[in-house]
Amino acid sequence: MTAMDGREIAEVAALLADRTRAGICLALLDGRAWTAGELARLAGVAPATATEHLNRLVAGGLLAEVRQGRHRYLRLAGPRAAQLVEDLSSYPAPAPPAPSLRGSGARAALTAARTCYDHLAGRLGVGLLAAMTGRGLFDQSAGAAFTPAGLAWLAGLGIELPAPEAGRRPPVRLCLDWTERRPHLAGAAGAALCARFLAAGWVERTTRQRAVRVTPAGERALADQLGLDVPGLTALPPTG
Amino acid sequence: MTAMDGREIAEVAALLADRTRAGICLALLDGRAWTAGELARLAGVAPATATEHLNRLVAGGLLAEVRQGRHRYLRLAGPRAAQLVEDLSSYPAPAPPAPSLRGSGARAALTAARTCYDHLAGRLGVGLLAAMTGRGLFDQSAGAAFTPAGLAWLAGLGIELPAPEAGRRPPVRLCLDWTERRPHLAGAAGAALCARFLAAGWVERTTRQRAVRVTPAGERALADQLGLDVPGLTALPPTG
DNA sequence: TGGACGGTTCGGTGAGGAGCGAACGGTCCG
């Protein structure tokens, strides 16, 4: 009788059932911490209104907060929260990319390469997984797993795949891309790869959006290691 | 600017942000079609109220309907809808099983073995995946995929794993179990296995709940093929 | 051709909650 009625489900869903709160969570999908004021401006509401929303989101376990001086920093509570937001944002079929006017620049940058909480998405993320699969580092023929060669490649980057464990996030997870309709790599491995790319300076964050940019060094490294044509990938959308 | 604001997210979330609608979707997680009246009684609202809710859920793409004579049959629109409901129902950590009074019988049956839309869950579902992994039919060490031996075993059951394709559901997906905190098999493979088990008479649905029961023939078959101790699995919860 | 039944449509009621402005309490800086 406990979880059989819809009460608990409704409480969680209600957190995201408001346009303002959903927009806040969407902005936080970049994985970083924003201040309350930034979120209020972004959502287009008064600070007082934002406070109320943020309180509810924190109380509901969707957001985590860190108070520092006169600032209140907010971020998504964890990978589960991020996945929930991402899942909801891509239901049912997120309206065909609609290449109307090449997007408003910002949107074009997002479709090219962005972070999805803590892993890479967009054409870059999808291209990465496709390249790994094409090079025999990843195998999707009977599920989704790294091959022995893929594990060695990860090790070369200093990444060790954690063993699957009860309460932990899955080491490997495929995440259906929001703009492309193909999967990119998520889970612990996706997060580790993204962190490694950022640390190595292959990829860097742009303004204050989720968009990221591949550096010249990153282009060379990805071409070397995966045969990935980054400029061709991020410039124009493929015919499909 | 289109999907960047939270409007679309909020619209979908609002569908499940009501206790009654969430309860309806939860009931439909058994994968079958219910009539409008059954759903109204289950949710404890007047038929008029149910009609309004069902209209909204259908319009929102979460439910599909079939009108037949004076009946209106409703089911979840598809695997994506089911996954959304399941994801929401298990956030953040679905309250420890709380073995208070061995559950109300109905609940005990659910934790032992149930369907999760179109695949098997509960201790049976979790045990199945664990057994497949233990027997070398499935490999979770570097992701989640069937081994060659596993593919052969599936073929022996008349199941061929579909190739991953753009718009389709993933062939293999791990679904974190609601009661257990370990994964069970979902995706096209999970659905195929569940359908096969039902067709073979190894597993049968019970009353009108999501709970299922393993038949004697099923116990023998699962013990033979996977070394699975079904009675031990479904009788008492493990110490954990 | 009645009557039972499943489902819908239509007003009306009530509660929840999203929004704001204004006043207040902190922190940082000149």
Place this chain on the structure above:
DNA sequence: CGGACCGTTCGCTCCTCACCGAACCGTCCA
């Protein structure tokens, strides 16, 4: 210390929406 600044609390308005009863329309059965 006084002023700018970030965030919160409070009181209020307004609108959405969940719910019901009653009347209605269709299907199925005797």
